[in-house]
Amino acid sequence: MEIYQLQDVSFTFPLSDQATLSHIHLTIASGEFITICGRSGCGKSTLLRQLKSILTPHGKREGTIRYAGKPIEEADQRTQAAEIGFVLQNPDNGIVTDKVWHELAFGLESLGYDSGSIRLRVAEMASFFGIQHWFHKSVSELSGGQKQLLNLASIMAMQPSVLILDEPTSQLDPIAAADFIETLRKINQELGTTIILTEHRLEEVLPVSDRLIVMDDGAIIADDTPRRSGQALFRMKHPMLAAMPSPMQICAGVEAGIAAIPVTVKEGRQWLDTFLQGRSMELPVVDTESRGQSVANAIAGGGKRQKPVIQFKEVWFKYGKEAPDTVKDLSFEVEEGQFYCIVGGNGAGKTTTLSLTGGLVQPYRGRILIDGKNIAKMSAKELFTNKLAILPQNPQHLFVKKTVEQDLYEMLSGSPLSLAEKAEKVETVVQFLELEPLLTRHPYDLSGGEQQRAALAKVLLLEPRILLLDEPTKGLDGFFKERLAHYLKKLNAEGVTIMMVSHDIEFCAKHGDVCAMFFDGSIITENATKAFFAGNSFYTTAANRMARHVWQEGVTIEDVIALCKKSS
Structure with missing residues (x-):
C-alpha cells in the first residue's frame, strides 16, 4: 500500500525566483525505511515539511501530494498530529513540558485520551525506549541523546503510521547516534512504522535503509537501494559521493569497480581483504606515541x-x-x-x-x-x-x-x-x-x-x-x-x-x-x-574500523586509499 504519492511537486518560497523543490515524483510504500540525503540547501527539509501540511512553510506549492490515498489537505490537524510524527533536528525545539513523564503524556492529553489509556501507553513507551530509569527526571537534566530519545518516544506514544525525522542525530555523539538509529530500526521492523528521514551521517543509517534518495538543487537524482544509489553517484562522478559511507568512498577512490560496492564496515573489510589478497603491502609509519601537550607542533x-x-x-x-x-x-x-x-x-x-x-x-x-x-x-x-x-x-x-x-x-x-x-x-x-x-x-x-x-x-x-x-x-x-x-x-x-x-x-x-x-x-x-x-x-x-585489522594506523579514507594504491 502506498502511504505517500507525490506527483510533479514544486515549491517556491516567497520573494524567491528559484524553486526550492522542482518537479518531484515520489512514491513511498507503507513500512518502508527511507533515507534522504543531499547537499545543504538542496531541499531535503522543505520536502519533509510538505509531507505534514501543518508544518509546510509559507510559499507556493504546485503538484499533488496524497497521503493514504487522499489529498493531504483533506487530513485534518488531529489526523496529522496522531498519524504523522515529526522529529526535529534540535532536541530542545521538540520538548514542551518540564518533566519526562509529562512529555510522554502531553501528545495523548492533547488528543483527548482518557487517563487509563494515557498511563498504559506512557508505561509501554517508557519500557520500550528504556526511559523508566529517568522517568521522573526534569527535562533540563537530560543529555542531548536522552532529549532526542524522549522526543521520539513521546511521538511514538501516539502510535503514528509515519515517522518523519529531520537530521535527528546531528547533535548526538557517535555512540548515542548509533543507539538512536538502532531504535529507529526496531520501530520500523517491530512496529511496521514507515520511517522517512534526512541525514548527513550515513555510516549507521544506510545499513538499515530500504531506499536512499539523493537530492540535488531541488530535484531527485537517485532513488534506489543504498548500494545502487551509491553506484549511480559513482557513474555520475557526482560530488555527493563524498558524503557516502567510508567503504563506498574507498572503493570508488581505488576505482576497483562498482559491481559489489560495499556499504557497511563489515562489507568494506571483506572487500579490502579480497582486494589485498596476493598483493604485497608497504605500510606507512605513523607515530602513535603519546606526547601530551603541543604534540602536533612538536611533530x-x-x-x-x-x-x-x-x-x-x-x-x-x-x-x-x-x-x-x-x-x-x-x-x-x-x-x-x-x-x-x-x-x-x-x-x-x-x-x-x-x-x-x-x-x-x-x-x-x-x-x-x-x-x-x-x-x-x-x-x-x-x-x-x-x-x-x-x-x-x-x-x-x-x-x-x-x-x-x-x-x-x-x-x-x-x-x-x-x-x-x-x-x-x-x-x-x-x-x-x-x-x-x-x-x-x-x-x-x-x-x-x-x-x-x-x-x-x-x-x-x-x-x-x-x-x-x-x-x-x-x-x-x-x-x-x-x-x-x-x-x-x-x-x-x-x-x-x-x-x-x-x-x-x-x-x-x-x-x-x-x-x-x-x-x-x-x-x-x-x-x-x-x-x-x-x-x-x-x-x-x-x-579505521574497516582497515585496522591490516593497518591499525590507517585513520582517514585517504589513508586507506593510499594503502590500496601502494599495494602491488
Missing part, C-alpha cells in the same frame, strides 16, 4: 613549541550551588595557530568548556588565561574586539534581523569601515558560504545546514584571532565540509587559533592537529590526531 616543528593562547589551570565549574560539577579540575593548553578538536559523549562538559573559554560563564575555582591574561579580569569589549569569536551549538542564537543579509551587516554595525568596505567583506563571505540565494530569506526559514552556514558567516566577519566552534559541521554536506576545512586551515596558516567541539569524527580525524577526549567533566587523553584515533575502538573513523 611539525621538530619539538619547537608555539605560544599558548588558551590555558586552563585546574578549572572547576557547575551551573548551581547544589548542581553537580560539569567541569572538574580541567587543565590543558591550546597553542597559537593550532586546530584543537574536542570529542566526547553528550553531557561530558565540552560545550561548557567553550563557554568558559569565551567568558560566557565563570569558574568557581581555577584560572583561564587568554594570551596569558586571566579572563576574569578582561572586559567583554577587550575579549571580543578582534580577539575571540564563538559559533554556538544553536545557530539561531546569533540571528537578530528579518533577513540573512541584514543579519550579516548587523555584525559590522560597530565597525569603522566604510559602507563600500563592509559590502566587500559581506560579499566575500557570502560567496564562500554560498549564501547568495538566501540573502532575502528570514534566518528562521532556512534549513539546519543553511542556518549553520549563515551563522558561520556572521562569526567569520569578525576576523577573530581565536575561533571557538561548537559543532560547525552540523547539517553540512560532505562537499561543503571540505570547503570549510580548507578555509579553517587557511586561517590556521595565518595564525588564527581554532578550538572545535565536534561529534564529527571523520572531520576531526582528517583536519585537526590535536584531538582530546572529554569524559566526566575533564580531558582523559590528548594526542596528535592520527595517533589519537588509531588507539580508539569506538571514537574512531569508519575507515
